[in-house]
Amino acid sequence: MSDVRNAEAQAAADRASTYEWGFTSDIEQDFAPKGLSEDTVRFISAKKNEPEWMLEWRLKAYRHWLTMTPPDWAKLNVPPIDYQDAYYYAEPRKKDGPASLDEVDPEILRVYEKLGIPIEEQKVLAGVEGARKVAVDAVFDSVSVATTFRAELERAGVIFRSISEAIREYPDLVKRWLGKVVPMRDNYFATLNCAVFSDGTFVYIPEGVRCPMELSTYFRINAENTGQFERTLIVADKGSHVSYLEGCTAPMRDENQLHAAVVELVALDDAEIKYSTVQNWYPGDAEGRGGIYNFVTKRALCQGKNSKVSWTQVETGSAITWKYPSCVLAGENSVGEFYSVAVTNNRQQADTGTKMIHLGKNTKSTIVSKGISAGRSDNTYRGLVRVAPTAEGARNFTQCDSLLLGSTCGAHTVPYIEVRNPSAQIEHEATTSKISDDQLFYAMSRGLDQEASVALIVNGFAKEVLQQLPMEFAVEAQKLLGISLEGSVG
């Protein structure tokens, strides 16, 4: 019976291999010369009218990057990447001063529509009165082209800018924190990002301010062979609160596209940052051709006492994912959370997890990871919980569950626990299972077809994580899980 079902699953997976959001939009590009050199770095910096210190910083990173080698410890099979055979900068042509929506290239707005930006946000973009307030700083191929609600945010004192603008307008603030959470020499991909980051987002929430709206950024890779090097820096000052949503899709491409973003979060005393991601970049076709390489460094510094950072991610896309959103819990009583659903299908590979570094007293961390593997994919949870001698009373709870759909995929769990303080309490649990025939039959006997049954059960499996997402993302994420797994019954 299971053979029959596997065959069905394979056939369905083949059918589902057409990427739902595969399209390209025609927007003229302003390219940096192909390849990577000091000249490329200078080109990017000049293009962005950066101050001298920023250029120096980039060059320092570039020179160090030349001495580094790519990491090889992840359970990933990464084809060699020719860094000279890629473009490092592409800017959509724009009219002068894209301050208002009317001036935004209509092509870009059409792309949003195709992207299925939630209706509420479309209303916001269209300026409908009374629409729910979601500020969208749209990153379209590296450069921020439209920023809405800036005025309202500014009334609250919130700075929400593209990072290029912030470097020019708030140099002291940027200088103070850029590279402080993820140091310039942190790792191969982060260092590369330091050298060539194209654009990204800067957010500053002043002391005591609760950000009046959820901030969301849509990332999207559009130009063929354009590496994407986003840079995000969010600083939450004392007692402030912000929720940031990041969602991504990418059009279908044959060639692999490298994405090496860096996200740095800083939470000062009593501040809280909630960072949610739904990642649905092009995963490649059923044979593993094409697809995004997603090599991202995300890290939060809980610097202040009672600060809190919560990472939630739903990772369904990309050919290869290498991503470990982490928390350095320096402040007393600070809290780090990591909630993750990672789905791999066909030939996708994901090595993702988190690092919780407990430095301060009574710091707490929670890790909930749900890995779902199907097709011929490999899905690895890799996590580190480290308790320093100073972290008196540290607590961690980790739950890692893996679900296998079919017998040609792999599910791996690689947790590291390093404890140097006896008052720490560390608990780690992990399970591996498959969807049971009983569950499938029960759901089907109530009228759900096989795919709906699988989607329902998988969503149940991932529920603990999905319910951490803001509502509009949760709905999208549930749909994504279903779409990503179509036909993949074990």
Place this chain on the structure above:
Amino acid sequence: MTLALPTTRDEDWRWSDLSALPALADAAANGGAVVPRWIGEGPRLLFVDGRYDEAASDPGPVTIGAIDAATDHPLGRLATGAGWTLSLDKDGFGGTIEIVHIAIGGANHVPARIMLAEDATASIVESYIGDGWANRLTRIDLARSARLMRAIRIDQASGFTSLRDEATLAGGASLVTTILGAGEGGTRIDAHIALDGSGAFAEHGGALLARDAQRHDAAIVVRHAAAEGTSRQLWRAVADDKATTSMAARVEVARDAQKTEGEQSLRGLMLKRTATVNLKPELEIFADDVKCAHGATVGELDKRALFYMESRGVTPDRAKALLTHAFIADALDRIGDAPAREAFLADADRWLEARA
């Protein structure tokens, strides 16, 4: 002799400290022999500085000679030349064989080979005592339904003990290995256990107790290559003073190893704030119809329990010893040979009492 040792950059050695080995490898054997403490009355073998002491031994079914057990393990491959072999068939000796290894300074390397034919059964108890570096490679092949119980205590007064096991289990075979580290030297325990036949059973675990600046380090891989196998890894790590106890345990389930049941329980106990416990319970799974779970915890002794005991008149040190004993006892309970189990528990208690 030049030693090519792995470094902490190597994933399997990230928590290891092998810095003492080059000096031990070059040192001359000069220590006086320690008197072995035998547990039972059965066959016994004594190795002093890696050499078989015929006069002090009664080898029973064990033979001495050159061993062919090639490996590319960085420490195991150093154990070449003469060693001991136990090859048994179904009707062979079924009792416990005791082996004592006395190190007398310097390095000693001994290979060993255990081959059990179909339905054969064996029980082996090994002890490591003395001073110096004792390095062992043990190649184990269990035929269908063969059963091997091993109990190993590492009790050197100083130096380093490194053990490398490489085992293959045919269908229905069973291997149970229990290790106690209660000495004063450094330790590295390596094992690769392959469940090649269906329905095989492997258990590998024990208790590693470390104090002062000691470092115990274990890296165990259990590989399920066939269906319906069961494996358990039950480890207890205790670290006191500035000691470090590290355990990396991996369960691998190959594509065809359906209906595998794998269980890992790694628990660390820290007795002082200067100590370190590192755990890595790893699962690598390629089959979908498996039950694999692991649990890992690190913490200190339950303060409420300590206070409760003290309030009933137990001294704080004794209360700690009792609770620590309880913490490690279930790992040592797996030793099948009753006198050996008693002896190992007594060693553990001696270690706990010496804390006071």
Place this chain on the structure above:
Amino acid sequence: MLKIENLHAEVDGKAILKGLSLTINPGEIHAIMGPNGAGKSTLSYTLAGRPGYDVTEGKVTFDGQDLLDLEPHERAAAGLFLGFQYPVEIPGVSNVQFLREALNAQRKKRGEDALSGGDFLKRAKVQADALGFSMDMLKRPVNVGFSGGEKKRNEMVQMGIIDPKLAILDETDSGLDIDALRVVSDGINRIMRTPDKAVLLITHYQRLLDYVKPDFVHVLAGGRIVRTGGAELAHELEREGYGTIAA
């Protein structure tokens, strides 16, 4: 409504049903009784289309349609409901979510409009109230942490919400105390005892039949029906045991 002709079915290559025939008309309640291993559960699973229950011979039609040709969810949409002997736990999925999706999938297949969240909840509340099942239970994950009795009651709530034409109730009485049995029986009578519906009760004991009066009682033994009678047959079985009758 349901017509089973010479049904042969096997599980793991072992023949369990060996030529079973049975016709159920609208408005009828049938009970199938029999000793352990007679093939009672195999019959219910085979009718519901459980993978692994392979029909080797025979024919089953449901409202004139070839039932054996349909996938399990298509049988559900056609109006067949199986009350499970051991209801399955589905962690993380609430009863409400599960049933709403199931019901709307069935309605879609039948070309009916989907029920809105509000309408569905109203419908669910009616059924839950009637069965003494709290809304809180309805919001909990499907069967997770439910007692045996709660699971069976949940099956009846589901039946009430889905409102099938034919209910096959597999040992729905097992594991119930007398009060729960009464509640469940009332549910069966209330939901299913109408001229256009039918029930196939599969049970080992006669006591359920005191509350849900069958029109026909069949004795299943050795994979086929060996005797058929009215409600009085159940009492006879209770007195005499299966030994003499099945022999």
